[in-house]
Amino acid sequence: MATDISKLRNIGIIAHIDAGKTTVTERMLYLSGAKHRVGRVDHGTTDTDDDPEEQERGITIFSACVKYRWKDFDINLLDTPGHVDFTAEVERCLRVLDGAVTVFSAREGVEAQSETVWRQADRYEVPRIVFINKMDREGANFESVLNDIGPRLGGNPVAIELPVGQGPPHVSDPFRGVIDLIDMKMLEFDPETEGKQVNETEVPDELRDDAMLWREQMLDAVYDLSEDAAALALEDKEVPREMIVSALRAGVLDRKIQVVLCGSALHGIGVQPLMTAVGNFLPSPLDRPPVEGVDPKDREKTLVRRPDPKEPFCGLVFKILPAKTGDNYWIRVYSGQLKQNSRVQCPNRDKKENIAQIWQIHATKKDRDGQVETVGAGDIACVIGPRFAITGDTVCDTQNAIELPSIKFAETVISMAIESESTGDKKKLEETLDMLRRQDPTFRAVENEETGQTLISGMGELHLEVIQHRLTRDFGLNVKFYKPRVNYRETIGGSADVVGVCNRQLGGQQMFARLSVKVSALEESSAPVQVFDRLPPETPLSNTVRQAAMDEIRERAAGGGLLAGFPLSGVRIEVYAAEAAEEGSDEVAFRIAAGDAFDRGLEAAGPVLLEPVMRVELTTPEEYMGELVGDLQQRRAIIAATESRGQMTVITAHAPLKELFGYSGSVRSLSQGRAGSSMEPLNYQPAPQADADSFTM
Numbered sequence: 001m002a003t004d005i006s007k008l009r010n011i012g013i014i015a016h017i018d019a020g021k022t023t024v025t026e027r028m029l030y031l032s033g034a035k036h037r038v039g040r041v042d043h044g045t046t047d048t049d050d051d052p053e054e055q056e057r058g059i060t061i062f063s064a065c066v067k068y069r070w071k072d073f074d075i076n077l078l079d080t081p082g083h084v085d086f087t088a089e090v091e092r093c094l095r096v097l098d099g100a101v102t103v104f105s106a107r108e109g110v111e112a113q114s115e116t117v118w119r120q121a122d123r124y125e126v127p128r129i130v131f132i133n134k135m136d137r138e139g140a141n142f143e144s145v146l147n148d149i150g151p152r153l154g155g156n157p158v159a160i161e162l163p164v165g166q167g168p169p170h171v172s173d174p175f176r177g178v179i180d181l182i183d184m185k186m187l188e189f190d191p192e193t194e195g196k197q198v199n200e201t202e203v204p205d206e207l208r209d210d211a212m213l214w215r216e217q218m219l220d221a222v223y224d225l226s227e228d229a230a231a232l233a234l235e236d237k238e239v240p241r242e243m244i245v246s247a248l249r250a251g252v253l254d255r256k257i258q259v260v261l262c263g264s265a266l267h268g269i270g271v272q273p274l275m276t277a278v279g280n281f282l283p284s285p286l287d288r289p290p291v292e293g294v295d296p297k298d299r300e301k302t303l304v305r306r307p308d309p310k311e312p313f314c315g316l317v318f319k320i321l322p323a324k325t326g327d328n329y330w331i332r333v334y335s336g337q338l339k340q341n342s343r344v345q346c347p348n349r350d351k352k353e354n355i356a357q358i359w360q361i362h363a364t365k366k367d368r369d370g371q372v373e374t375v376g377a378g379d380i381a382c383v384i385g386p387r388f389a390i391t392g393d394t395v396c397d398t399q400n401a402i403e404l405p406s407i408k409f410a411e412t413v414i415s416m417a418i419e420s421e422s423t424g425d426k427k428k429l430e431e432t433l434d435m436l437r438r439q440d441p442t443f444r445a446v447e448n449e450e451t452g453q454t455l456i457s458g459m460g461e462l463h464l465e466v467i468q469h470r471l472t473r474d475f476g477l478n479v480k481f482y483k484p485r486v487n488y489r490e491t492i493g494g495s496a497d498v499v500g501v502c503n504r505q506l507g508g509q510q511m512f513a514r515l516s517v518k519v520s521a522l523e524e525s526s527a528p529v530q531v532f533d534r535l536p537p538e539t540p541l542s543n544t545v546r547q548a549a550m551d552e553i554r555e556r557a558a559g560g561g562l563l564a565g566f567p568l569s570g571v572r573i574e575v576y577a578a579e580a581a582e583e584g585s586d587e588v589a590f591r592i593a594a595g596d597a598f599d600r601g602l603e604a605a606g607p608v609l610l611e612p613v614m615r616v617e618l619t620t621p622e623e624y625m626g627e628l629v630g631d632l633q634q635r636r637a638i639i640a641a642t643e644s645r646g647q648m649t650v651i652t653a654h655a656p657l658k659e660l661f662g663y664s665g666s667v668r669s670l671s672q673g674r675a676g677s678s679m680e681p682l683n684y685q686p687a688p689q690a691d692a693d694s695f696t697m
């Protein structure tokens with residue numbers, strides 16, 4: 001177990017699909033001494049695991065995070081899927097990792113999806129290093145990828161390696177190793193040992209001038225980052241190696257630069273220097289800012305926790321995996337120590353949780369996975385025992401509670417009603433949905449007691465398809481699925497000034513209240529509803545009556561819009577005048593007037609139905625462009641960008657989700673399987689009038 005936090009690295013590998021994330025990961029685990037497990041990670045074939053220990057314990061190794069040692073560093077490598085349809089998975093990893101290796105393909109370079117993950121990493125302020133993979137591929141071009149990182153991603157790459165040759169064996173100057181620009185050594189990786197054996201030699205004469213030029217470029221970056229190094233350079237003195245490394249490290253940690261390395265993970269070239277670079281240039285938990293949260297008892301109060309074992313314990317649940325022996329809770333510990341057989345607080349659920357067992361999952365056989373008694377600040381571990389927390393929840397010391405910001409996941413955009421075919425299955429379905437919901441924070445399931453159906457919601461058609469398969473195939477449930485529909489929202493088109501009135505006999509008494517309300521549309525139609533009490537101080541209302549009127553408006557707004565009760569957004573409601581009578585102007589009267597004002601205001605401001613719009617990315621050979629664009633236009637899509645990348649054209653379009661059901665299948669058939677598509681929620685936009693009318697007819 002790691003005790004020296006300064007040597008601990010919590011990292012993820014982020015990349016476009018196919019850039020080689022899995023291959024790089026596998027190679028790192030292999031080189032650090034792990035058993036080679038190709039194919040398991042991305043194919044999810046853990047159910048065929050032949051490791052009896054894994055089966056017995058029901059823990060799926062390599063699913064969330066593995067620990068390995070490289071030199072004197074302890075690395076926690078988090079698994080991040082590259083597929084944009086599951087960006088939530090990437091979000092949760094970015095939240096708990098300290099640094100990342102971004103992998104690009106030397107052939108395809110910076111792809112659209114690389115931009116998505118790069119920007120996600122920017123948002124979480126994650127320091128990065130870059131690995132340009134697939135240097136052995138035909139058409140590999142190190143310099144062109146390097147030069148794209150600035151303009152396309154806003155990065156500032158600094159090469160610390162230079163490839164020796166590029167491309168496959170049959171080209172005149174194939175890729176065969178790298179030159180380390182810091183130590184000015186040539187590194188070659190023996191294919192006989194799958195690259196395990198590294199031969200270090202002097203830089204050959206014919207490459208020396210070129211390498212010196214590249215080293216100068218690297219040193220220019222060092223001078224910008226370190227005054228001491230710049231001063232030495234001015235005096236024409238050699239900058240010591242340690243100073244170069246520490247200046248580059250500081251630059252990476254401050255997110256001013258990204259050091260760049262290259263290789264071919266598939267052929268075991270260049271991976272050891274990458275592993276060393278993870279230790280040298282990526283942050284330890286001590287290098288990251290302390291975490292901030294709020295005091296659950298006084299949410300105005302900000303609390304801070306440092307990665308110090310002496311601080312009170314706090315951690316974040318970032319992944320939950322079901323297991324026969326009790327769900328596996330993956331926790332990043334931010335401060336203090338988490339102890340086995342202890343109880344911790346989960347402020348998000350207002351519950352106490354048991355910590356029955358703590359496991360560390362090692363990648364190497366010699367370190368055997370093991371149960372540990374404690375896990376310290378900065379580290380990541382798998383815990384068995386909790387029952388209430390869901391992904392994104394905080395767990396903390398019961399006496400020193402703190403609630404960390406939860407992981408933000410996008411709202412669901414698609415729903416489907418489901419129903420168990422037999423009453424016997426009903427309970428099992430409920431339990432399974434509950435388990436899936438805890439595992440997957442972007443999945444919702446709400447039971448409708450009137451119809452007995454459950455409405456499940458997710459991030460897209462593919463997401464619900466995956467859930468559907470899991471329910472029927474993995475859990476053997478007999479479930480009926482209805483047609484999916486998009487999740488609409490409601491807003492208003494304009495503004496209105498209205499008066500809500502209550503003037504009626506109720507229980508033999510005359511009730512009276514009038515409330516003047518201004519309703520207006522917010523600029524952002526998806527912004528939460530704002531309700532303001534702007535009644536002047538001289539208003540003749542008691543605090544309770546006034547509060548009742550405001551509560552009524554807030555409750556009505558939370559109940560949804562006028563068209564069909566879909567969630568309401570983008571609306572501001574200001575209550576600015578009230579009139580009461582001598583008698584009969586109590587809470588009930590003002591609640592009635594407030595409800596009336598709400599309805600009139602929304603009606604007068606013009607209710608608008610909003611539909612989810614997706615950002616679609618389509619990659620196709622030129623010849624299918626016409627047909628695919630025609631198909632997109634029929635789906636009410638707006639083409640936002642068209643770009644040619646090598647032999648492929650990449651189209652970015654914005655289209656309503658309602659028109660995209662079955663889209664990936666249609667792309668495949670229109671292009672004979674040659675084009676591919678991916679989509680992610682973009683925003684909400686007004687739906688066609690006919691759709692809105694269908695709810696009011």
Ligand SMILES: Nc1nc2c(ncn2[C@@H]2O[C@H](COP(=O)(O)OP(=O)(O)OP(=O)(O)O)[C@@H](O)[C@H]2O)c(=O)[nH]1
Pocket residue numbers: 015016017018019020021022023024042081082083133134135136137263264265266267
């Ligand atoms: N020639 C060559 N092929 C590579 C290299 N690295 C990976 N590949 C191949 O590229 C393909 C994609 O590699 P993966 O490691 O699965 O890529 P990934 O980024 O993990 O892809 P996803 O899991 O789909 O996100 C596979 O066929 C690999 O064998 C490399 O260095 N050289």
